[in-house]
Amino acid sequence: METKSQNSLLNRIQVTSGVNVEDLECIICTNLLWKPIACNNCDGLYCSECIKSWLVQSPGNCPQCQNYAERRCSPFVIKQLAKLQFACINQPNGCPEIIGYEALDKHEIECGYKLQQCSGCHSPLLKKELAKHQNNCGSIRLTCSECNVSYFRRDASSHTENTCLREQLRQFRQDSATYKQQQEEMINRLTTQLEQQKVDIQTHEKRIEELSQELKQLPKKYTRK
Template sequence: MNNDSNKSVEQSNSIAADRVQGSFDEDLVTCSICHMILWKPVACKTCENSFCSDCINQWQQKQPNKCPFTCHYEERKCIGAILKVLSRLQINCCYMQNGCSVAVPYEGLEKHEQQCDYQFKKCEGCQRELLLKDLAQHQELCDQIDLKCSTCETLFKRKDMKNHKEVQCLKQQLQQQKNQVQELKLEFKQEIQQLKETMEQKLKNQQDTIDQLHVKNEEMQEECLNVIKKQIQLHMMQETFDSVYSNTLKIEEHGLVVVLIGKREHSEVRGRNSYSSGINCIKFQIEKMLNNEWISFGVLSQSTPMASTSFSSPSFYG
């Protein structure tokens, strides 16, 4: 048996003649370069000899355009009669040594060998070589296989499952929770910081508004005061004595002065202006006052007739 018999046709690009079942025209389907059964054959256009495409490609790299039969080489399709013989061949699977008993038609050989249950594959856990047909079952039980914990999502080997469940998983969960707490703390801190900044900004805005209001208020007070001062000045300027009740009193100096000229008795002197509202300031000076004398100063209704005892009139206020 050929050394390559345990290699798939995909790996070796050749088929040993002893793998073919039954009798066949061996000379017709043998490659002149590798002396094995033609694999993916092409032919020389000049001499019509056939070669495996891999064999002739390698040959061409060393001797371009030269046929192994010394003629000028130009590639053509393999001759139909050869392809027909090839297609009838039944070939033992390359994994026959491992137990595959299937003889596969030439055309289906490559595909069968790719999927053959009797090829060796490495276990993902223990790395042992196992037949493909046994691999799934082995990996179900192999204690080196990595498993993912559904609780903490970490990987552990199957043999460590007990230890993982009882110790590592709890540690892992604790660590994950610690990390979460750490993240939450950080998040919380950032939120607090943001909140603080927002509040500070709001406070500052409010303080600014209050400051502006203060300034405005002071301006308005100042303005009001000025208006009041002006009004007061206006009234002070304008008020004069206008009329007296009896000859006891006399108005002099164009209403600026009133003097007692007659008997000492009750009398009344009225100002020229009438007042309906607001603050009115009237300034006057008493230059001379005898003992036991008094003056009543105030406002009374304009419609009240002048009298010697106006101070006792119901409308008098002073």
């Protein structure tokens, strides 16, 4: 809503219901007020977004009175805005809806004439046609529930039962080979540990032998009677 573009709210008004639209323009963006709030000191009306970014640039400074104090927009202004009706922003794509000010936001989020991109071929498509397209688009990736291999939908016919079974066999062989390798690694690890323990035991035994030799060679007077 920041510029007066082709799609601006002002350009899309279809029904004014006698409301004087010029009184409902934002001083900052000069477009129709969107979610307006007001300055309590000068009664200036601004789109919430417009005054928010304005105040980031010059804090506390109202565009009109230089002394900004926020208050809620008067019910009168809200009522005036509510009388206006608009063409949907997606009218150029074929949306026929004429929507009231307060319902506009919600409609344009849900509008079926919004352009979206196919996740496969990236073509722009109307939101309401996207699901149907994506259910048929050849560039969408599919994943086989049997073998977990993924392929483009357009290549689905080459993933035959035969191909799938061969892939499952290949995976099974690979898994078996991995399992076997893990088992071998574990056996090797345990064997190494066992060897180390044997060495430790031998070292201990040797030390015991040495100590008992030393004990025998001690003078008699240190031995107990």
